Amino acid sequence: MSWSENDSAEFVELGPNFVPDRDVQMQILCDLIPSLEGAHVVELCCGEGLLSAHLLTRFPDMTVHGYDGSPLMLRRAQSRNANRFKAVLFDLAASDWRTFSFPVHAIVSSLAIHHLDGEQKRELFRDMSQCLSPGGMLAVADIAQPATAQGTILAARQWDDSVLNRDAFEQAQWNLFRYPDPETDRPSTLFDQLRWLYEAGLRDIDVYYMKAGHAIFGGVKPL
Numbered sequence: 001m002s003w004s005e006n007d008s009a010e011f012v013e014l015g016p017n018f019v020p021d022r023d024v025q026m027q028i029l030c031d032l033i034p035s036l037e038g039a040h041v042v043e044l045c046c047g048e049g050l051l052s053a054h055l056l057t058r059f060p061d062m063t064v065h066g067y068d069g070s071p072l073m074l075r076r077a078q079s080r081n082a083n084r085f086k087a088v089l090f091d092l093a094a095s096d097w098r099t100f101s102f103p104v105h106a107i108v109s110s111l112a113i114h115h116l117d118g119e120q121k122r123e124l125f126r127d128m129s130q131c132l133s134p135g136g137m138l139a140v141a142d143i144a145q146p147a148t149a150q151g152t153i154l155a156a157r158q159w160d161d162s163v164l165n166r167d168a169f170e171q172a173q174w175n176l177f178r179y180p181d182p183e184t185d186r187p188s189t190l191f192d193q194l195r196w197l198y199e200a201g202l203r204d205i206d207v208y209y210m211k212a213g214h215a216i217f218g219g220v221k222p223l
């Protein structure tokens with residue numbers, strides 16, 4: 001994986017100021033999870049466990065299985081969350097982790113799947129759809145590549161306008177619509193990703209948030 005421990009440290013420090021509507025996005029992801037007694041949720045690339053913490057607070061008997069490739073992130077996630085959080089070291093792009101020994105009621109991910117290329121995303125959505133229990137939800141918050149050059153200019157401008165510390169945002173060259181880094185960031189269009197969810201067999205596919213090139217979208221495994 002091209003993400004490094006330096007990237008993890010930088011994201012922990014700067015991410016909260018640079019992600020549009022960070023808290024609102026977490027709440028929307030929680031709203032999308034079906035309320036079910038004793039549910040198991042898998043969070044892909046859980047980072048330092050912020051979304052997991054929101055989920056565990058909202059659903060007091062849920063277990064969250066937080067997967068990430070960064071030992072630093074997983075240590076922070078485990079210490080933030082108590083024993084209903086199970087930390088797992090993994091490589092998102094690999095296939096060796098794509099079976100689970102528990103029923104998977106939902107799969108969530110925030111700001112990570114764009115590190116995969118288009119074909120890898122398509123395979124991931126297909127494999128995750130197969131792992132979900134009937135009625136389970138796959139909910140993704142991520143950066144989406146606008147379909148046109150004009151859309152990319154608009155998304156870049158909206159992202160600049162939505163950050164809390166614009167000078168630091170510019171200095172870090174964080175706006176990937178202005179400073180693309182294809183080694184690390186490979187966002188796909190929202191349209192392609194919705195199509196891949198459909199091809200994966202998910203239904204009730206919808207978009208729940210869209211701003212500054214950041215989208216929350218997902219689908220449900222049919223009963």
Ligand SMILES: C[S@@+](CC[C@H](N)C(=O)[O-])C[C@H]1O[C@@H](n2cnc3c(N)ncnc32)[C@H](O)[C@@H]1O
Binds near residue numbers: 002046048051073090
């Ligand atoms: C931008 S951070 C987002 C973290 C968290 N989801 C959040 O929203 O706060 C991206 C996360 O993806 C993880 N990551 C990136 N590429 C990965 C890969 N190939 N395999 C596993 N984890 C990966 C990083 O370690 C990091 O925790």
